Amino acid sequence: MDDRDKRRVGEQIEPGGRPKAPGRLETLQRFVNTYNKDFPPAWDRLGTPAKARAWLLRKRLVAPPVRITYGDAARLRELREALRALVAANHGSAVPRDALETLRREGAGVRLRVAVGPRGATELDPVGRGPDAAVATVLEILHEAQIAGVWPRLKACRQCGYAFFDRSKNRSAAWCAMSICGNRTKNRTYRRRRVRTRAVPSSRT
Numbered sequence: 708m709d710d711r712d713k714r715r716v717g718e719q720i721e722p723g724g725r726p727k728a729p730g731r732l733e734t735l736q737r738f739v740n741t742y743n744k745d746f747p748p749a750w751d752r753l754g755t756p757a758k759a760r761a762w763l764l765r766k767r768l769v770a771p772p773v774r775i776t777y778g779d780a781a782r783l784r785e786l787r788e789a790l791r792a793l794v795a796a797n798h799g800s801a802v803p804r805d806a807l808e809t810l811r812r813e814g815a816g817v818r819l820r821v822a823v824g825p826r827g828a829t830e831l832d833p834v835g836r837g838p839d840a841a842v843a844t845v846l847e848i849l850h851e852a853q854i855a856g857v858w859p860r861l862k863a864c865r866q867c868g869y870a871f872f873d874r875s876k877n878r879s880a881a882w883c884a885m886s887i888c889g890n891r892t893k894n895r896t897y898r899r900r901r902v903r904t905r906a907v908p909s910s911r912t
């Protein structure tokens with residue numbers, strides 16, 4: 708994959724050609740994938756207020772006119788990493804305490820209202836249009852995905868932390884794409900084993 712393609716990962720490109728998360732969960736998946744630790748920090752889509760503003764507008768998580776400060780961008784990045792930790796816990800591990808604290812703090816501060824459509828269908832809508840509304844929408848999607856039962860299928864790659872949607876029957880996928888991260892992990896294990904095997908004869912002498 709060249710740099711041009713890599714820059715599109717998380718938006719136009721899913722590693723391994725996996726289908727994206729269904730429905731609105733796609734927005735949360737894209738939010739987590741606005742950055743990947745395998746990429747240069749300059750590629751962070753929430754890395755600066757201007758970048759964060761452009762991304763949030765594109766996803767309709769905020770509406771113009773909107774101002775995103777350095778503090779807002781940092782807050783969004785912190786929420787993103789807390790969500791990544793929550794997604795990573797879908798492999799069966801505990802959720803780290805600082806991630807829970809971030810999510811609880813943000814969850815306590817959001818404002819949502821129940822909107823009723825023409826046929827009586829209800830929907831939770833964020834109040835406002837700024838960064839608070841973006842946080843509210845992301846947390847609302849998280850809640851909705853948990854109620855719908857699809858949340859456990861959103862996983863974080865064990866190698867790079869990329870959030871991918873696991874459609875496998877037994878929900879056993881561990882890497883964003885076997886061809887990239889899976890092989891990398893295997894190669895490392897293989898190299899480690901080789902080093903260990905090579906070290907054995909020398910340790911005997």
Ligand SMILES: [Zn+2]
Nearest residue numbers: 864867883888
């Ligand atoms: Zn990966």
